[in-house]
Amino acid sequence: MSPSERLAQVLTEGRFIAIRELGEESAAELHTHAKERYLALEESIPRFRSSMNRKLFELGPPALAIYQALHHDLGVDRGPALRMTEDMLLAFHRKQRSRSPxxxxxxxxxxxxxxxxxxxxxxxxxxxxxxxxxxxxxxxxxxxxxxxxxxxxxxxxxxxxxxxxxxxxxxxxxxxxxxxxxxxxxxxxxxxxxxxxxxxxxxxxxx
Structure with missing residues (x-):
């Protein structure tokens, strides 16, 4: 699965966290800004041939895009932005594990x-x-x-x-x-x- 598809999944599975921390309106803005941040990063993402390298790397760009959107676009302080990004990754991870035992x-x-x-x-x-x-x-x-x-x-x-x-x-x-x-x-x-x-x-x- 590509990093862009992983970004969509993390945003979906972590949406309740964004709403809880930011409110409905800002959570919607996060979704938009994170996708914009990802598009800006896309050209710099390595194009690995190895499936293992692709798999191990795939959550890096989504995490960075969400963090940048929170910190730079929505003005969330560094610490809370990191914590919220990690919480969204964890929500995604738990859902993946429950779907694929x-x-x-x-x-x-x-x-x-x-x-x-x-x-x-x-x-x-x-x-x-x-x-x-x-x-x-x-x-x-x-x-x-x-x-x-x-x-x-x-x-x-x-x-x-x-x-x-x-x-x-x-x-x-x-x-x-x-x-x-x-x-x-x-x-x-x-x-x-x-x-x-x-x-x-x-x-x-x-x-």
Missing amino acids: LLGAAMDIVLRLKPARSLLLKSMLTREPGGFRFDRASDAGAPLDFDVRACPLVTFARRQGAPEVVPMVCRLDDLQAQEPRGIELQRAGALGMGAERCDFRYVTAKK
């Missing part, structure tokens, strides 16, 4: 079956210029472990003068990791939060 089951299979993990890692290590760059890790206690050394979301947001939007997209990883039972994500840092790498360690949850 098999996504959580698929992640569960990947984390538990070695052949599935090997296939996933192989696809991640196929690099594309300007795309996400993954490196293998060697944590014996983690069924699935890897590092992200380059993130186009961080590059894109910095070029647009809004690196502060990236952490909210990163936090969705934590929510997705809660779905498989008995597995948890341990991560000491993230590129979007100023670390030198994103260290993903999926480990067996402690009982």
Whole structure:
């Protein structure tokens, strides 16, 4: 799915949040301004060939467009604008999970079956210029472990003068990791939060 289609979904699923925080009239203005902001960003969005890169990147432009519309067009202060944008992303994420419960089951299979993990890692290590760059890790206690050394979301947001939007997209990883039972994500840092790498360690949850 394209970032523009994701933007439409986030605006739809997060509309009740916009109405609650801004009122009906301003919520309608947000919808219009966010689409205008997205159109202004569209030419600068990378055109990845890899489906994995496209999938991992797709929520970045919508988050940025909504944040810019709130902060610059509607005059919402930076902190509340970030919080509202993240709340709308979370509303979208929850709806997606409720509509597609098999996504959580698929992640569960990947984390538990070695052949599935090997296939996933192989696809991640196929690099594309300007795309996400993954490196293998060697944590014996983690069924699935890897590092992200380059993130186009961080590059894109910095070029647009809004690196502060990236952490909210990163936090969705934590929510997705809660779905498989008995597995948890341990991560000491993230590129979007100023670390030198994103260290993903999926480990067996402690009982």
